[in-house]
Amino acid sequence: MLFAAAVVVVACVGIWILSRALVVQVSLPRADAIVVMAGAPVYFDRVAHAGRLYLDGRAPRILLTNDGVRGSWSRTLQRNPLYYERAILRLNQAGVPSSAVEVLPGRVTGTFEEASRISDFAREHGFASLIVVTSDFHTRRAFWSVRRALQGARINVGVEPTASSAAWWKTNGVQAVFSEYVKLVYYWVHYR
Numbered sequence: 334m335l336f337a338a339a340v341v342v343v344a345c346v347g348i349w350i351l352s353r354a355l356v357v358q359v360s361l362p363r364a365d366a367i368v369v370m371a372g373a374p375v376y377f378d379r380v381a382h383a384g385r386l387y388l389d390g391r392a393p394r395i396l397l398t399n400d401g402v403r404g405s406w407s408r409t410l411q412r413n414p415l416y417y418e419r420a421i422l423r424l425n426q427a428g429v430p431s432s433a434v435e436v437l438p439g440r441v442t443g444t445f446e447e448a449s450r451i452s453d454f455a456r457e458h459g460f461a462s463l464i465v466v467t468s469d470f471h472t473r474r475a476f477w478s479v480r481r482a483l484q485g486a487r488i489n490v491g492v493e494p495t496a497s498s499a500a501w502w503k504t505n506g507v508q509a510v511f512s513e514y515v516k517l518v519y520y521w522v523h524y525r
Contacts, residue, residue: 352510355517357472361491364462367392368451369420370475371400371441375468378495380420383466384427386493392464394433395424396454398447401440444471444516445478445524452482462489469494470513474520481524 369376369383383395397417407414409422421434437454441447455463467475476492483490 348507348510351514352470355471355473355510355513356469356494357476357492358494359476359491360493361462361464361489362391364392364464364489364491365458365460366394366396366455367464367466368396368479369398370444370465370467370471371398371402371416371447372468372471375495376416376420377423379466379468380423381427382493382495384424384429386464386466387424387429387433388427394435395429396451397421397434397436398441398450399436399439400442400447444475445482445520448475448478448482451479452486455483455488456486460488463491465490465492467492467494470509474513474517477517478520478524 367383367386369379372379380397386392387395397420399415399417402416403413404416404419405413407419407422410418414422417436421431421436424434425431437450439450441450451463451465463479465475465479472492472494476490479492480490
């Protein structure tokens with residue numbers, strides 16, 4: 334019985350350490366734009382955090398990407414809108430004007446493709462800095478992907494995790510921790 338309890342404690346501590354290692358925060362006091370990374374299940378937490386950063390004066394615009402995912406029925410729009418369309422409505426309701434929100438062209442299917450679109454847009458518009466907003470567990474991979482896509486450009490990148498507890502992995506599950514590590518290894522090998 335004591336051995337089983339020790340195994341559980343060691344496993345919990347190990348998962349906690351692994352989950353903490355996924356979380357990166359690089360704060361920029363101000364940037365040219367705030368970029369919200371797509372991700373249907375947790376997207377609106379990211380959107381809300383980006384809205385707060387915008388209202389705090391951290392950047393003059395918010396950039397969204399289109400992952401092609403549709404949400405539930407909207408009475409306002411009278412259809413099932415894409416997540417980025419619903420995000421714009423939520424940002425407007427929070428006080429962010431439509432003129433400050435821009436959707437990057439095309440549809441993205443993954444974090445690295447999204448980072449590439451962000452890179453293209455930032456280079457075309459002469460940005461010097463970006464704040465990437467994403468979920469805690471996604472910060473390391475998103476930050477690495479955006480920096481990798483911007484390689485050679487003189488664009489400073491910050492990353493801001495959505496506000497959550499240090500024990501985010503308890504609600505997202507141990508599977509989320511291991512899944513993110515598998516994705517990290519894949520990205521480091523595939524996109525080097």
